[in-house]
Amino acid sequence: MNQIKFKKPVVLLFAIIAFLIIYSVLISFMSIECDQAIIISDGFREIPSNLMSSRNIYFLETHNTSDHFLTTRAACSIESAALMNPNTNIFVLFLSPSKYTRLKNWSQFQGILNYKNIHLKYFNTEDFTKDTVIDDWINKGLLSSSWYQVVHTSDILRYALLYKYSGIYLDLDVIVRKSLDEIEFENFACFQDDREIVNNAILKITNDDGGVLGKMLLNEVISHFDGFDWSMNGPKLLTRVLKNYCDVTDFLSTSKCGNFTILTQELCYPIPWQKWDDYFTEQDSQKVMESVENSYFVHFWNRKSEGKMLEKRSHAAFNQLASKYCPHVYATNVLI
Ligand SMILES: *[C@@H]1O[C@H](CO)[C@@H](O)[C@H](O)[C@H]1NC(C)=O
Numbered sequence: 013m014n015q016i017k018f019k020k021p022v023v024l025l026f027a028i029i030a031f032l033i034i035y036s037v038l039i040s041f042m043s044i045e046c047d048q049a050i051i052i053s054d055g056f057r058e059i060p061s062n063l064m065s066s067r068n069i070y071f072l073e074t075h076n077t078s079d080h081f082l083t084t085r086a087a088c089s090i091e092s093a094a095l096m097n098p099n100t101n102i103f104v105l106f107l108s109p110s111k112y113t114r115l116k117n118w119s120q121f122q123g124i125l126n127y128k129n130i131h132l133k134y135f136n137t138e139d140f141t142k143d144t145v146i147d148d149w150i151n152k153g154l155l156s157s158s159w160y161q162v163v164h165t166s167d168i169l170r171y172a173l174l175y176k177y178s179g180i181y182l183d184l185d186v187i188v189r190k191s192l193d194e195i196e197f198e199n200f201a202c203f204q205d206d207r208e209i210v211n212n213a214i215l216k217i218t219n220d221d222g223g224v225l226g227k228m229l230l231n232e233v234i235s236h237f238d239g240f241d242w243s244m245n246g247p248k249l250l251t252r253v254l255k256n257y258c259d260v261t262d263f264l265s266t267s268k269c270g271n272f273t274i275l276t277q278e279l280c281y282p283i284p285w286q287k288w289d290d291y292f293t294e295q296d297s298q299k300v301m302e303s304v305e306n307s308y309f310v311h312f313w314n315r316k317s318e319g320k321m322l323e324k325r326s327h328a329a330f331n332q333l334a335s336k337y338c339p340h341v342y343a344t345n346v347l348i
């Protein structure tokens with residue numbers, strides 16, 4: 013008989029409490045969602061002045077999709093740079109046609125998220141090259157006619173990037189073995205062979221020459237871009253431009269001009285591309301580990317090696333290097 017009757021204010025109070033409970037449950041669900049995804053909402057327009065430094069290290073991911081994928085080995089490269097250079101900003105710049113990119117719960121990313129010095133950013137090409145000599149050329153859309161669009165975009169944008177901001181560019185198939193502060197040269201690249209070709213996978217330009225070299229690289233792209241040859245805008249272009257810059261016809265007796273130094277193959281590309289497989293086979297591992305002992309970098313030639321995934325139990329040199337220089341990525345992935 014004694015029906016409980018609530019007065020209106022009480023009902024309202026209950027309604028408010030119920031709303032708050034539901035709201036907080038929803039919010040906590042949403043933040044779980046966020047924990048499981050990386051959202052690069054932070055666009056790359058300009059590098060904030062507090063992070064600007066010619067010691068910065070840059071990686072470029074130039075697949076033009078909103079579904080960016082970072083391979084395990086690319087994540088390994090990024091982690092190695094961050095691990096060996098804890099006081100250096102590492103920027104990983106993703107080309108993205110959309111405003112922001114949602115990267116799923118990929119294990120590749122879990123390994124690099126703990127590093128405070130890694131900055132993940134998206135960018136679009138037009139913003140990226142604004143105010144450089146290559147601005148108009150980019151806007152004509154010639155890059156999209158290339159047979160090797162991903163590679164050529166990366167080739168060209170690294171020159172624009174270094175010209176604009178100064179710093180060290182690294183390909184996503186380069187493992188960093190040391191602190192790059194140990195390299196005394198302000199501007200450098202490395203021979204990929206016996207002093208004939210200078211590779212552009214590892215390139216530091218600080219523009220202490222007033223931007224002369226950076227501008228020469230971009231002008232060479234404008235006048236001699238070749239969309240049909242894989243390495244034409246990369247090593248071949250850099251080698252050609254450096255010969256002009258240094259005013260030499262070959263590098264047999266010169267490896268330094270102005271403030272630019274070309275390091276020996278052993279320091280950057282200790283295993284030549286023709287022998288890429290040595291990193292991934294057990295019988296060569298001891299020889300390889302000896303060869304890389306003094307190198308700053310290991311370039312594992314992804315174009316050749318990308319199909320060859322390793323199981324953890326393999327003692328191949330790549331596994332030994334990965335467990336040491338990208339321990340988190342190594343631990344959170346089954347195959348590497
Ligand atoms: C990337 O793709 C979008 C459409 O998917 C296209 O509009 C844009 O031009 C592309 N960018 C480059 C640099 O190729």
Ligand SMILES: *[C@@H]1O[C@H](CO)[C@@H](O)[C@H](O)[C@H]1NC(C)=O
Binds near residue numbers: 117122
């Ligand atoms: C996301 O990663 C966490 C651990 O890192 C895992 O527990 C969860 O199952 C993953 N979710 C998806 C959808 O893969």
Ligand SMILES: *[C@@H]1O[C@H](CO)[C@@H](O)[C@H](O)[C@H]1NC(C)=O
Binds near residue numbers: 220222
């Ligand atoms: C080398 O760098 C210094 C600044 O560190 C600069 O003053 C000088 O002009 C540079 N030399 C050349 C040839 O670019």
